Amino acid sequence: MGDRDFGSSRHRPAPCLSVVTVTYQDEEGLRRTLHSLDSLMRSARSRVECIVQDGGSSFDLGRIAEAYPWSQIESAPDDGIYNAMNSATLRAQGNHIWYLNGGDECLVDDYDELAACLVEGQMALFDFERVYQSRVERRLSREPSYIWHGLPTSHQSIVYPRLPDLRYRDIPIAADYDLTARLLTSGVGATVHHVPIARFHVGGLSTARSREIAHDAWRVQRDVLGVPFALRLVSRVRHFAARSVTSVKYSMSRRTP
Numbered sequence: 001m002g003d004r005d006f007g008s009s010r011h012r013p014a015p016c017l018s019v020v021t022v023t024y025q026d027e028e029g030l031r032r033t034l035h036s037l038d039s040l041m042r043s044a045r046s047r048v049e050c051i052v053q054d055g056g057s058s059f060d061l062g063r064i065a066e067a068y069p070w071s072q073i074e075s076a077p078d079d080g081i082y083n084a085m086n087s088a089t090l091r092a093q094g095n096h097i098w099y100l101n102g103g104d105e106c107l108v109d110d111y112d113e114l115a116a117c118l119v120e121g122q123m124a125l126f127d128f129e130r131v132y133q134s135r136v137e138r139r140l141s142r143e144p145s146y147i148w149h150g151l152p153t154s155h156q157s158i159v160y161p162r163l164p165d166l167r168y169r170d171i172p173i174a175a176d177y178d179l180t181a182r183l184l185t186s187g188v189g190a191t192v193h194h195v196p197i198a199r200f201h202v203g204g205l206s207t208a209r210s211r212e213i214a215h216d217a218w219r220v221q222r223d224v225l226g227v228p229f230a231l232r233l234v235s236r237v238r239h240f241a242a243r244s245v246t247s248v249k250y251s252m253s254r255r256t257p
Helices: 027-047 063-065 081-089 111-115 145-147 175-185 210-223 229-255
Strands: 017-023 048-054 070-074 096-099 123-132 135-139 158-161 190-201
Touching: 017 081, 017 111, 017 123, 027 048, 027 063, 027 111, 048 081, 063 070, 070 081, 070 145, 123 175, 158 175, 175 210, 210 229
Parallel strands: 017 048, 017 096, 048 070, 123 190
Antiparallel strands: 096 158, 123 135, 123 158
16 A cells, blocks of 8 residues: 555645654544644644654544544554654654654643743753553653653653754664754753643553663663763663552552552
């Protein structure tokens, strides 16, 4: 099956922000994400574009495009989530890019409030919420200097400037950590805003593949950030402890009626 394009950006003015959503065989998650974006898209009008990069799902994307006419949906096979993100990034026209993948939720209703936090050429780090079944936990963004240990905030709560080198490398799980680390070490600035803009549900890749994440994080700390060996060991122990707590919370939430 060839590429399918369910929305076109022709004749639209250049947007200020591009929201990128990557999905594959998750109709419920995609609908949840687009539904959460509806208020933002209506308040922003042409100042925000929503780019959906689908990996070739079998469900009816045309019906979703009809329900959310502001979405620009393209469906084509890809080589994984980060490859799809790179493809979507090439389609983006905004000055900033916000990666909000299928299943994640937007917590922003008023575009002007979000726009007030964005500085040209800089990243913006926001708070986020994570959901354990029905329990919601708010997490605050840390300062950019926290990058030596991990992402200062959830990947879904970082708004990136659209730069020529904004590209995910071929790192299986932690390519988001690698990208953010490379930008910060190259001199790209970042501002912190204690406003939650995204919500995600615990139980995805970050929960199920913790060993691979630890391996990838070690590489980024060593090769990109130049973190000393002793501090990398400290970071690994801290990550193990944090993910153990998250796994316990997730398991308990599944047992709670």
